[in-house]
Amino acid sequence: MTNLVDAEGPNLERILADTHSIWHDGLTPHAYGRFYAAQVATPWGRTHLRRLALLDGPDVLASAKLYTFDAVLDSIPIKVAGIGAVFTSQVSRGRGAARDLIERLLDRAAADGADLALLFSEIGPDYYARLGFEAIAIPDRQLRVTESARYGAPMTMVRGGDDRDLAAIVLMNTTRAEPYRFHLTRDHELVAFAIARKRLLAGLGPSGVRTLHFFVAEEGGSAAAYVVIGVHGNQWTLEEAGDRDSSGARVGAILQALIAREPAETRPSITAWLPDGFLPPQVTIIGETPSAEVMMIRALTDRGRTAPRLSPADVFYWHGDLF
Numbered sequence: 001m002t003n004l005v006d007a008e009g010p011n012l013e014r015i016l017a018d019t020h021s022i023w024h025d026g027l028t029p030h031a032y033g034r035f036y037a038a039q040v041a042t043p044w045g046r047t048h049l050r051r052l053a054l055l056d057g058p059d060v061l062a063s064a065k066l067y068t069f070d071a072v073l074d075s076i077p078i079k080v081a082g083i084g085a086v087f088t089s090q091v092s093r094g095r096g097a098a099r100d101l102i103e104r105l106l107d108r109a110a111a112d113g114a115d116l117a118l119l120f121s122e123i124g125p126d127y128y129a130r131l132g133f134e135a136i137a138i139p140d141r142q143l144r145v146t147e148s149a150r151y152g153a154p155m156t157m158v159r160g161g162d163d164r165d166l167a168a169i170v171l172m173n174t175t176r177a178e179p180y181r182f183h184l185t186r187d188h189e190l191v192a193f194a195i196a197r198k199r200l201l202a203g204l205g206p207s208g209v210r211t212l213h214f215f216v217a218e219e220g221g222s223a224a225a226y227v228v229i230g231v232h233g234n235q236w237t238l239e240e241a242g243d244r245d246s247s248g249a250r251v252g253a254i255l256q257a258l259i260a261r262e263p264a265e266t267r268p269s270i271t272a273w274l275p276d277g278f279l280p281p282q283v284t285i286i287g288e289t290p291s292a293e294v295m296m297i298r299a300l301t302d303r304g305r306t307a308p309r310l311s312p313a314d315v316f317y318w319h320g321d322l323f
Contacts, residue, residue, distance in 0.1 A: 044193035081109035116304035172242030225250030238272035239320030252282030
């Protein structure tokens with residue numbers, strides 16, 4: 001007889017030990033455990049993130065994270081169950097444990113009010129398509145920032161971002177996301193969680209391997225635009241961004257200012273899940289490649305059904321909200 005339970009105590013320790021080699025992101029086993037514990041301890045994580053395990057007696061057959069989000073689909077508020085880190089123990093593979101876990105997890109999520117299931121597959125779409133999920137292939141976009149011929153920074157007031165900027169960031173995201181058919185409802189706690197998660201990953205990892213840039217363009221004492229950038233070597237990932245100006249010109253100016261700080265350095269490679277219709281005038285898309293993480297959805301209620309099917313252009317989703 002199998003049971004779906006919250007992963008706690010020795011079961012959680014076993015899951016973290018088993019999954020470390022897959023999703024460690026350069027963290028030691030100890031830091032990997034601290035990384036998860038710190039996320040669950042945030043204000044958003046305490047009520048929106050948990051880990052579930054499928055048990056057969058004392059044995060963990062499979063496990064997964066469950067995130068709960070508020071979202072909007074075709075102008076209707078919905079609840080979303082996000083599934084992450086699906087893992088089957090070695091002795092249980094090939095026996096349907098992961099499928100059983102997912103179906104039970106989604107039955108529980110639907111009973112708790114979820115309208116839509118969302119996950120990001122790192123193994124391609126085929127397996128989850130057999131479980132009723134549909135792929136939305138958001139591409140990785142490679143960006144180039146136009147620099148001044150004088151190699152100077154633009155006349156933009158740029159400073160480090162902090163908690164006082166979150167209300168303005170939420171408003172920017174709400175305004176920008178409104179035309180899209182599907183987007184998360186990014187409130188103060190979710191935005192803070194997304195930034196904290198990237199800071200934790202950088203801080204718990206080896207010194208100097210990763211850093212996080214969180215900068216705002218300030219006008220009248222408040223944030224008028226912002227960027228959150230994950231830095232790994234010469235690779236920049238634009239985790240999220242926002243601008244009160246519909247053109248995104250201030251976001252482009254922030255990027256120019258950050259690049260101009262080190263004029264002798266090799267220019268970074270910049271990648272983003274840049275929403276369709278948002279392209280600062282200082283930025284050019286120089287390439288697109290399929291993302292290694294394939295967004296997939298499955299309706300759990302009539303409110304979660306989409307007609308017509310969602311395309312990447314219908315979705316407003318930042319890389320920083322990837323789970």
